[in-house]
Amino acid sequence: MATTTNGGDEAHPAQPTGPSLNVLAQYVKDFSFENPNAPRSLMQAPKQPQIGVQINVNSQAMSATEFEVELKLEGKAELDGNTLFGFDLLYAGVFRLQNIPQENLPPLLMIECPRLLFPFAREIIGNAVVHGGYPPLLLDPIDFVSLYQQKVASMQAQQPTTA
Template structure:
């Protein structure tokens, strides 16, 4: 028989940490192919690809947060720009029963980890639709990115004004 105190869930299940995706969406996106059709001609040189990734979290309500995964990139051969893109892929997440000191790592590591495959596919499709082979960005180490940002913040706080 179901436990009537919690809609059929056991009391210990109700207190388990939860991370729910309430929505995900393209917030901003641009793709540039400024030198087409010249940039689409075969080349013996491999393009230099540069990609930057940032994560931002914005509280919406007590347990709801918006996460923006920003991915910027460009491909060049020498000084010739082949293509450039800028994507902000967002998600709204609900976090419940997570200790306060663990919320920030969940927001900055787990939430973007859930968004990344969708953002990666949008970029790959845009690059392919721009006339190039699809660009499949390697998986991102969001733990390493989080630690790097913490180290940068700590170093900035130690700098004299």
């Protein structure tokens, strides 16, 4: 740990001078896995199901430098109109962002923070699907930049224009 002295005998921790992003905590806030038609659904002929996944990212300030970022993943696998399984995961993290210009906070919170959370959320869902009796579900990587751009465009479209 870096320390500085101000001419006295006491050492004080040095304050970071450059931008920094630290993960303080990661956790499951809410998780549900449903296997409504088991065991019948597990005994069907192996065919490729239709799998749909919805992703959403939200953030909120906890203090001037600490933020909670939530990654919500909802999905369902269907085969011939019957639900095989469904999941709903709200995975979150607390991040400390220091010495970052205010205009750079939204992209960091909505792109980089969920990018750090996603591999852990993906593993939780993959394990639940396997433990539900199905072959592994490997979610494709998510383009959080595109997701952020869509959210910004949607928010701009909702704002009233003034002449």
